[in-house]
Amino acid sequence: MTDTNQNLLAADTSMGAVTLFVGDLDAMTRYYRDAVALEVLASEGDTVTLGRGTTTVLVLRQSPGLRHASPRDAGLFHTAIVFDSELALAASVYSVAQKYPNTFTGSSDHLVSKAFYFTDPEGNGVELYWDRDRSTWSWTHGTLEMSTLYLDPNEFLRQNLTEGAVNEPLIGGASVGHVHLQVGDVDTAREFYVNQLGFEQTTAIPGSALFVSAGGYHHHMAMNTWNSRGAGPRLPALGLGQVDILVPSAEEIGKLSERLGHFGVQLRDDGQTVSFGDPWSNVIRVSAAG
DSSP, X not given: OOOOOTTSOOTTOEEEEEEEEESOHHHHHHIIIIISOOEEEEEETTEEEEEETTEEEEEEEEOTTOOOOOTTSSEEEEEEEEESSHHHHHHHHHHHHXXXXXXXXXXXXXXXXXXXXEEXXXXXXXXXXXXXXXXXXXXXXXXXOOOOEEOOHHHHHHHHOOHHHHHOOOOSOEEEEEEEEEOSOHHHHHIIIIIISOOEEEEEETTTEEEEESTTOSOSEEEEOTTTTTOOSOOSOSEEEEEEEEESOHHHHHHHHHHHHHTTOOOEEOSSEEXXXXXXXXXXXXXXXO
């Protein structure tokens, strides 16, 4: 259903693919294909596209002229891949843990989801997660209750992993559930992503993190200053190339273009997609689904 508020993104907005600029295309393809258990959907020249079924999750683009950014720069905190079952999540988590054990960085029960965190071979954060049913989420005065509770990864695998999933981890559906960015300050992020772009705030950690979504999801995007407080606009670097957001129609593209234009945001608009940079030069592209 399309949201009737002209200042909000449509309720059925979702995340599209994340594009990463990479230094070693073969190594990064192996990680996401063989460990995370995504399929190679296309491979042409310097670009490999990975996902599940017909859903694109990642676009890896060889960028040999770029260097790694500083951990304190604005950019990607993690790409969060959501799985459609705990079995599918367990299969992927076990696969990464077996093939790239040193890339595991932690796990948490967030009340709305169960999440496992990794760092890919070029230092990009990766979250693999599964959502609890929305009927179990708790809202208080417009704020979603989320937490960071201990989640025992071995116990999770014991409860959810099957022998078949060990042998064939490519199970079920997966897509980009949310994208978490490093930014210079939260107030500027709120002004851009909520007041201008049209997400709604779902929860926040005062002064350090902001979580926003469309249609009451826990978050489609998040921004934090944990490593990057005070960071300015990004310079060209390996890592985040582009974040894709999907809205339900070209009409929504038109409304968004008009709204962002009112705020003086520089746009590239072809009627079906609109691209722009956030205050830290992270490139966002919004497309009409389908």
